[in-house]
Amino acid sequence: MKQVIIIGVDGATSNLMDPWMESGKLPTFARMNKNGAYGTLKSTIPPFSAPAWTTIITGCNPGKHGIYDFFRTDSFSKKLINSRERKTPALWNILTEMRKNCIIVNVPGTYPPESINGIMITGLLTPSSKSDFTYPKSLKKDLVEGKIGNFELESFTQDGIPLQLTAKHAPEKLVHQLNNTMRSQGKVTINLMKKNKWNLSMVVFRGIDEVQHYLWNRRDLLLSCYQTVDTIVDEMINIFPNATIIIVSDHGFDGVNKYLFINNVLYNAGYLKTKSDLNYSYDSFFLKFYQIFNRFLFYTLPFRKIIPKSLIWKLLLLSDTTSNIDFSQTQAFLHSISSRGIRINLKKKYSQGMVDSNDYEKLLNDLIRLFKEIIDPETNQPIIKDVYRSEDIYGPNAVNDPLDLILDLEKGYGIQDLLKISEKTNPVDKTLKNQLPFLSNPGFYDWSGDHFSDGVVFLYGNEFKHNFFINASAEDIVPTILADLDLPIPNHIDGKVIKDAFVKGLNIKKINLNSNFLKKKELTLSEKKKIESLKKYG
Numbered sequence: 001m002k003q004v005i006i007i008g009v010d011g012a013t014s015n016l017m018d019p020w021m022e023s024g025k026l027p028t029f030a031r032m033n034k035n036g037a038y039g040t041l042k043s044t045i046p047p048f049s050a051p052a053w054t055t056i057i058t059g060c061n062p063g064k065h066g067i068y069d070f071f072r073t074d075s076f077s078k079k080l081i082n083s084r085e086r087k088t089p090a091l092w093n094i095l096t097e098m099r100k101n102c103i104i105v106n107v108p109g110t111y112p113p114e115s116i117n118g119i120m121i122t123g124l125l126t127p128s129s130k131s132d133f134t135y136p137k138s139l140k141k142d143l144v145e146g147k148i149g150n151f152e153l154e155s156f157t158q159d160g161i162p163l164q165l166t167a168k169h170a171p172e173k174l175v176h177q178l179n180n181t182m183r184s185q186g187k188v189t190i191n192l193m194k195k196n197k198w199n200l201s202m203v204v205f206r207g208i209d210e211v212q213h214y215l216w217n218r219r220d221l222l223l224s225c226y227q228t229v230d231t232i233v234d235e236m237i238n239i240f241p242n243a244t245i246i247i248v249s250d251h252g253f254d255g256v257n258k259y260l261f262i263n264n265v266l267y268n269a270g271y272l273k274t275k276s277d278l279n280y281s282y283d284s285f286f287l288k289f290y291q292i293f294n295r296f297l298f299y300t301l302p303f304r305k306i307i308p309k310s311l312i313w314k315l316l317l318l319s320d321t322t323s324n325i326d327f328s329q330t331q332a333f334l335h336s337i338s339s340r341g342i343r344i345n346l347k348k349k350y351s352q353g354m355v356d357s358n359d360y361e362k363l364l365n366d367l368i369r370l371f372k373e374i375i376d377p378e379t380n381q382p383i384i385k386d387v388y389r390s391e392d393i394y395g396p397n398a399v400n401d402p403l404d405l406i407l408d409l410e411k412g413y414g415i416q417d418l419l420k421i422s423e424k425t426n427p428v429d430k431t432l433k434n435q436l437p438f439l440s441n442p443g444f445y446d447w448s449g450d451h452f453s454d455g456v457v458f459l460y461g462n463e464f465k466h467n468f469f470i471n472a473s474a475e476d477i478v479p480t481i482l483a484d485l486d487l488p489i490p491n492h493i494d495g496k497v498i499k500d501a502f503v504k505g506l507n508i509k510k511i512n513l514n515s516n517f518l519k520k521k522e523l524t525l526s527e528k529k530k531i532e533s534l535k536k537y538g
Contacts, residue, residue: 003243004481005193005236006202008056008107009229010049011209012249012456014040016222026226028234029458032245036460037501039470041477043251045393045406046340047451049124049209050081052250052474053108057090057202059478059493063394063402064088067109069339070125074401076327076343076350078336080125083110087399088492089513091200091478092116097513098487100199105189106154107204119192123204124154148191152184154206164445167214174214175221178207179228186232190239199485201243205229212253216449237460244463244484248477249455256414256442256450258376260383262334262342262407263325263419264436269370273329274419324419327352332367332404334417341403342367364389367405376439383439385410414442414450459501472498483508 021030032038044051044062054067062068066087072079086109092102093116102118104110111122113135120135121143133153134140143151155163166174182205189203208225215221237245266272325333327345331354335341344363347353355363368387376383386408394402409415420436442448457470457477463484472480475495482489483497488511497508 001199002485003198003240004200004484005240005243005245006200006477006481007229007233007236007245007247008053008202008204009208009247009249009456010053010108010204010206011212011251011253011451012226012229012247013212013252013254013452014454014456015252015254016219017226017456020223020226025223026230028230028237029247032233032247032458032460033467035466036245036458037464037466037468037470037498038456038458039472041248041455041457041470042473043451043453043455044474045388045408045453046338047251047453047455048338048340049108049206049250050338052455053204054086054090055474056248056250056477057092057107058086058088059091059475059495060088061394061475061494063390063398064492064494066398066400068341068394068400068402069336070109071336071339072400073335073339073341073343073403081109082125083112083114083122085400089490090114091202091481092118092120094478094482094490094513095200095487100485100487101197103189103192103196103198103201105192105201105203106185106206107202108206118198119196121151121188124206126153129153143188148195149188150184151188152181154181163210163214171215171218171221175211175224178211178225182207182225182228182232186235190236193236193240200481205232209253212449213447214449216253216255216447244461245458246460246477246481247456247458248474249457250474251451252454252456253449254411254452256447257412258383259414259416259440259442259446260374260409261416261418261420261436261438261440263417264438265370265374266332266334266342267419268435268438271331271367272333273326274324275326276324328354331355331363334415335403337415337417339403340407340409340415342405342407344404364404371405371407374438381410383410383413384408411452414447416446418445459498463503464501465503468501470498470501 017026017029020026021033024030044055050070051062051067054065055062058065064087066085067081070081072081092104095102096117099117102116104120106121106123108124110120111126111133113120113122113133115135119139122133126133132140142148163174185203185205189201193201208229211222211225263272330345332342332344335343344355344360345353346355346357346360371384371387374383375381384407388406388408390398390402390404390406393406420440457472459470473495476498479489479493479495480498483506488509490513491510492513497506499506
């Protein structure tokens, strides 16, 4: 029986992996590179996990599957996405239709779990270990030592403390947690594969993404996480020597030198208005308090016992960044840092809309020009590589209300959605009086590393050429797996088979998928409450 193992390594990037493979620090990845096909996997626009992983598992452009961000784009408030909002079938839905068996573990955005021909443990955005995060539901009770193994859900805290604080004050402790979490997920996946029948098994490890965000400049700690995954992959290859191994990352990574405050740009240009003076707003007070007392909070207080979980989550989200925006007077605003998208506040479309539809095109053009003309005053170079209209990258019939404009930044720059007030923390731009600083060196709340487009892909097995370079896209993974399993490829899929990587020619077949996927039920009230609890309680 033909078997394929997909190993997702969130954020894995060639600018780190290539030298480490060459120097022998990642022996398993180096062996796969030499004895298989390896190369670049182009991410989505923007290159963030929610749209990118959904494209990897569906073979479709975000305009077709409808996931553009971790937060829904049809709402001004931060409403988290869920698996029911995906509008195209995932690979496991397709294989279920074809009566093949799947084991799916820790894929982002899969909560609540779907009924499939096989097993599912949901990943990032699963509310908590108290939720029903497995299919079948009965599997959950076996996720303990002595049975399948203890499964550690991804957490935004470490011992009740936000990861941001742990990374800042105890980075080795953070990496220890991330490595233990990945090992537990690997162990559970391998045990499930040993105990069950499967044609496809997939697991995603997210520790590398987390550590690169917080600790990009600590290469020793980054390497530790890569080596943990390298060891898990080696174990899978040894236990399942006849399986095809496909490794993918949803995007690449690089360091961030400066942050662009998008909502500040819009505020300065008059497109965004606030309800109150930013210097005296609750959000500004809260952020200042957290920044000043973070060391005291980390080292002095027994965080888990004294600080309620609702406040911890408040610290994580740094408050709802739209809470002080006066939408009745705002024409445009940044939806979130993980969307890199601008929402136009249209009348008739939104309850507080104030932009007339007749002014829409002019406003879009004005905003495109505004962002393209932003220059870094220290380098005199552009910060924004390009500004895309939604239809340019998602098509004219995109589902789930995509954002109006998407920003693509030059390397070395990140985005913030906070409304940043002037302060003495060395803002880069010191030329504008009575305006908000729009560009700043990385501060307390900023990541040291951020996403860029090029992820990695490995194809390893007898059917693939050795030492062969690949240049593929996220959409290409699903059709390539289906072709490798000698199964027909549904016509709705956008990606193409990576044919050049195969030793022999392929007999690629197409099919119209007779699926009831789009007719699946909506979230139950209980499921909605559980998802909302992730934002409220962490």
